[in-house]
Amino acid sequence: xxxxxxxxxxxxxxxxxxxxxxxxxxxxxxxxxxxxxxxxxxxxxxxxxxxxxxxxxxxxxxxxxxxxxxxxxxxxxxxxxxxxxxxxxxxxxxxxxxxxxxxxxxxxxxxxxxxxxxxxxxxxxxxxxxxxxxxxxxxxxxxxxxxxxxxxxxxxxxxxxxxxxxxxxxxxxxxxxxxxxxxxxxxxxxxxxxxxxxxxxxxxxxxxxxxxxxxxxxxxxxxxxxxxxxxxxxxxxxxxxxxxxxxxxxxxxxxxxxxxxxxxxxxxxxxxxxxxxxxxxxxxxxxxxxxxxxxxxxxxxxxxxxxxxxxxxxxxxxxxxxxxxxxxxxxxxxxxxxxxxxxxxxxxxxxxxxxxxxxxxxxxxxxxxxxxxxxxxxxxxxxxxxxxxxxxxxxxxxxxxxxxxxxxxxxxxxxxxxxxxxxxxxxxxxxxxxxxxxxxxxxxxxxxxxxxxxxxxxxxxxx
Amino acid sequence: xxxxxxxxxxxxxxxxxxxxxxxxxxxxxxxxxxxxxxxxxxxxxxxxxxxxxxxxxxxxxxxxxxxxxxxxxxxxxxxxxxxxxxxxxxxxxxxxxxxxxxxxxxxxxxxxxxxxxxxxxxxxxxxxxxxxxxxxxxxxxxxxxxxxxxxxxxxxxxxxxxxxxxxxxxxxxxxxxxxxxxxxxxxxxxxxxxxxxxxxxxxxxxxxxxxxxxxxxxxxxxxxxxxxxxxxxxxxxxxxxxxxxxxxxxxxxxxxxxxxxxxxxxxxxxxxxxxxxxxxxxxxxxxxxxxxxxxxxxxxxxxxxxxxxxxxxxxxxxxxxxxxxxxxxxxxxxxxxxxxxxxxxxxxxxxxxxxxxxxxxxxxxxxxxxxxxxxxxxxxxxxxxxxxxxxxxxxxxxxxxxxxxxxxxxxxxxxxxxxxxxxxxxxxxxxxxxxxxxxxxxxxxxxxxxxxxxxxxxxxxxx
Numbered sequence: 001x002x003x004x005x006x007x008x009x010x011x012x013x014x015x016x017x018x019x020x021x022x023x024x025x026x027x028x029x030x031x032x033x034x035x036x037x038x039x040x041x042x043x044x045x046x047x048x049x050x051x052x053x054x055x056x057x058x059x060x061x062x063x064x065x066x067x068x069x070x071x072x073x074x075x076x077x078x079x080x081x082x083x084x085x086x087x088x089x090x091x092x093x094x095x096x097x098x099x100x101x102x103x104x105x106x107x108x109x110x111x112x113x114x115x116x117x118x119x120x121x122x123x124x125x126x127x128x129x130x131x132x133x134x135x136x137x138x139x140x141x142x143x144x145x146x147x148x149x150x151x152x153x154x155x156x157x158x159x160x161x162x163x164x165x166x167x168x169x170x171x172x173x174x175x176x177x178x179x180x181x182x183x184x185x186x187x188x189x190x191x192x193x194x195x196x197x198x199x200x201x202x203x204x205x206x207x208x209x210x211x212x213x214x215x216x217x218x219x220x221x222x223x224x225x226x227x228x229x230x231x232x233x234x235x236x237x238x239x240x241x242x243x244x245x246x247x248x249x250x251x252x253x254x255x256x257x258x259x260x261x262x263x264x265x266x267x268x269x270x271x272x273x274x275x276x277x278x279x280x281x282x283x284x285x286x287x288x289x290x291x292x293x294x295x296x297x298x299x300x301x302x303x304x305x306x307x308x309x310x311x312x313x314x315x316x317x318x319x320x321x322x323x324x325x326x327x328x329x330x331x332x333x334x335x336x337x338x339x340x341x342x343x344x345x346x347x348x349x350x351x352x353x354x355x356x357x358x359x360x361x362x363x364x365x366x367x368x369x370x371x372x373x374x375x376x377x378x379x380x381x382x383x384x385x386x387x388x389x390x391x392x393x394x395x396x397x398x399x400x401x402x403x404x405x406x407x408x409x410x411x412x413x414x415x416x417x418x419x420x421x422x423x424x425x426x427x428x429x430x431x432x433x434x435x436x437x438x439x440x441x442x443x444x445x446x447x448x449x450x451x452x453x454x455x456x457x458x459x460x461x462x463x
Numbered sequence: 464x465x466x467x468x469x470x471x472x473x474x475x476x477x478x479x480x481x482x483x484x485x486x487x488x489x490x491x492x493x494x495x496x497x498x499x500x501x502x503x504x505x506x507x508x509x510x511x512x513x514x515x516x517x518x519x520x521x522x523x524x525x526x527x528x529x530x531x532x533x534x535x536x537x538x539x540x541x542x543x544x545x546x547x548x549x550x551x552x553x554x555x556x557x558x559x560x561x562x563x564x565x566x567x568x569x570x571x572x573x574x575x576x577x578x579x580x581x582x583x584x585x586x587x588x589x590x591x592x593x594x595x596x597x598x599x600x601x602x603x604x605x606x607x608x609x610x611x612x613x614x615x616x617x618x619x620x621x622x623x624x625x626x627x628x629x630x631x632x633x634x635x636x637x638x639x640x641x642x643x644x645x646x647x648x649x650x651x652x653x654x655x656x657x658x659x660x661x662x663x664x665x666x667x668x669x670x671x672x673x674x675x676x677x678x679x680x681x682x683x684x685x686x687x688x689x690x691x692x693x694x695x696x697x698x699x700x701x702x703x704x705x706x707x708x709x710x711x712x713x714x715x716x717x718x719x720x721x722x723x724x725x726x727x728x729x730x731x732x733x734x735x736x737x738x739x740x741x742x743x744x745x746x747x748x749x750x751x752x753x754x755x756x757x758x759x760x761x762x763x764x765x766x767x768x769x770x771x772x773x774x775x776x777x778x779x780x781x782x783x784x785x786x787x788x789x790x791x792x793x794x795x796x797x798x799x800x801x802x803x804x805x806x807x808x809x810x811x812x813x814x815x816x817x818x819x820x821x822x823x824x825x826x827x828x829x830x831x832x833x834x835x836x837x838x839x840x841x842x843x844x845x846x847x848x849x850x851x852x853x854x855x856x857x858x859x860x861x862x863x864x865x866x867x868x869x870x871x872x873x874x875x876x877x878x879x880x881x882x883x884x885x886x887x888x889x890x891x892x893x894x895x896x897x898x899x900x901x902x903x904x905x906x907x908x909x910x911x912x913x914x915x916x917x918x919x920x921x922x923x924x925x926x
């Protein structure tokens with residue numbers, strides 16, 4: 001066994017995804033319309049291909065990964081499991097810290113795990129073009145990468161402020177052949193409306209989603225669909241390959257038990273990808289602490305209610321039962337752009353309702369301190385999102401030291417920070433100061449949820 | 464055997480470096496002073512630690528890699544050997560293309576292989592601080608990374624134009640705890656002199672080297688030394704771990720013979736690192752074509768004479784026998800900053816003189832076309848330097864197709880392009896046009912070599 005890194009051979013890649021929906025003791029409340037009535041799969045047909053819609057509502061525990069997808073995943077998977085020995089040593093902790101390194105994919109994060117799967121299913125369904133939106137650019141570049149490999153056209157509406165501030169993410173999409181436009185754009189009715197009302201708007205993810213969906217449904221050729229990088233069940237499903245690989249690798253490392261599993265959560269997909277196979281074990285009696293982490297600047301899981309809310313700011317999507325700060329909430333402009341989403345995947349939300357997972361939140365400054373400590377002990381530069389997982393890892397490792405307890409901690413190293421060094425620079429220069437969480441605005445956006453249907457927060461009471 | 468990637472276990476890491484100087488049929492001419500007389504190792508003592516100076520002049524074939532260095536290399540080594548199956552398929556070539564992926568180190572290139580070794584030897588010698596210069600920032604960030612791991616102070620003089628244009632490389636060094644100042648600076652006599660004469664100068668590598676050496680020798684505590692990222696024998700030596708690993712991996716892949724070995728060459732270290740173990744085989748009778756590639760914008764190997772020249776523009780270093788365009792030559796501002804050096808490592812130069820290796824040059828535009836083809840077939844975004852190797856790979860793979868010959872091509876994927884996307888953007892926008900090679904200036908700077916001592920170009924005549 002190697003000391004620092006555990007690789008799997010290509011033949012050991014998991015052949016099935018794990019679907020937590022099959023095992024949750026209480027079902028995720030269904031998506032509903034504004035009238036509170038469950039929507040039918042057919043409503044989604046102009047937006048997603050039917051094979052993905054079927055996956056979205058599936059209750060099958062194990063779902064075969066098509067060989068065509070596995071062949072593409074081989075390009076960078078199985079991803080390495082690494083042991084953070086240098087951080088352990090620095091912290092003088094008896095804990096053994098492992099991390100699944102998802103930063104090694106060409107776009108630099110876990111996102112291509114689902115981008116490739118979605119592009120493949122769309123192609124199978126006869127689709128020629130995918131349209132999506134992106135905030136900071138991680139998802140847009142992952143979908144551009146996947147569409148290029150499968151020979152699909154790809155168009156990305158990128159939030160204008162990121163389009164202007166992060167031109168390199170845009171270049172990345174262009175290199176992989178995707179078209180990337182700033183949103184709001186004059187290419188959609190909704191975009192033109194916004195531009196007329198607010199010509200200088202920096203844009204928002206809500207506006208970008210609206211434009212992407214508008215262009216998708218307007219194309220009646222039947223050859224165009226929309227793609228989403230998080231939140232939905234099938235996205236979480238595709239990411240479970242991370243946790244399934246990690247289990248095999250921990251076995252090779254000789255670990256019989258994992259005590260703590262940690263991942264940062266914006267929409268929830270990297271957290272779900274690593275943790276769901278362990279949530280499965282917990283449901284079956286294992287004693288595991290499973291922690292999704294988020295910024296205190298956007299405390300969806302730790303301060304939001306469990307409610308029905310729209311996935312986008314323009315109220316175009318069905319209502320989803322989830323932890324949410326309200327679709328009009330605008331969080332402070334922290335650097336972890338991937339953690340600024342107002343909601344959280346319904347299936348992750350339901351696991352919180354059940355008590356199976358226990359969210360924590362951390363301040364951006366503490367997270368940058370952790371990122372610097374990580375770089376100076378382990379070496380690599382992590383994404384600002386990932387630093388929210390590392391902060392929790394440090395907390396747990398210190399706790400193990402104080403309690404004098406051996407412990408196995410596993411976390412998801414969701415992406416590298418090479419495209420996000422500006423945030424580090426600001427932190428090191430002392431320019432990154434405390435932010436003001438707009439509690440009043442948050443109370444207001446949460447208050448707006450009162451006008452919407454309410455899901456019952458059902459739980460089995462076992463956890 | 465995996466289809467796409469071949470990993471080695473940590474225990475299979477090479478335990479010795481290979482020193483080509485032991486096998487070259489003709490010796491590399493010694494460094495000399497302006498009087499033409501060989502310099503003694505003692506002259507270098509205030510600049511480099513004695514253990515590295517001994518390595519610099521060693522003629523031992525195999526040199527043990529200290530366990531302390533191996534332990535650090537484990538963080539990212541052995542590096543993967545990958546098969547470029549998708550490029551092969553696209554080119555419809557019977558050639559099998561393999562590449563050694565050096566982009567996976569935390570600083571993103573092959574540079575830390577020697578940075579870590581140099582920092583380790585300096586620490587052994589009692590040194591507390593290393594000073595260096597960097598152009599585009601690859602070397603500076605690698606040394607910052609290494610010094611951080613070994614607890615040494617690190618100071619980097621970064622050419623002003625890069626300091627201003629590539630602020631993220633500077634942030635990278637800062638994250639790893641290094642001090643990075645723009646050169647010319649007011650921290651050295653030479654820097655102040657230049658600033659007085661040319662307050663708006665963009666700086667140059669020559670000026671930065673001069674400042675780094677001045678600050679090093681001025682510190683008479685005996686605790687400070689200078690470090691160089693290429694050109695010198697001990698740097699080439701440290702990089703041979705790349706080719707030694709590749710040999711083991713090709714054996715696992717079932718390849719009995721390599722036909723073509725390719726690497727881009729600026730100072731020469733990534734090329735030497737991969738190729739020297741194969742040059743060894745060629746000296747011993749193997750039929751291998753070994754190709755260093757360079758930009759037509761800085762055609763050191765293909766248009767320069769073999770001559771004694773200074774390593775820096777300020778004429779502070781000893782004279783080295785090498786292919787050179789003259790130390791005053793300023794190449795066009797191509798994006799492959801690492802390939803803009805006027806000279807070439809003496810030991811690589813001597814291998815050219817011998818006919819053991821056969822340089823080629825490529826135009827920047829053709830190289831960007833190759834980089835885009837690489838990204839769209841294989842996936843990852845390569846460094847602009849690396850694209851000069853890929854262009855040659857494509858040329859050789861097409862030749863194999865035309866000749867209908869099976870062939871094994873191996874090349875060094877020296878670094879990723881995530882910090883260099885601006886060049887891609889310019890290329891895709893059509894803003895990157897042909898450049899004008901200043902042939903007149905080149906003739907002039909080459910002409911200036913006439914005033915210096917001349918080395919005899921000795922060769923055995925076997926190749």
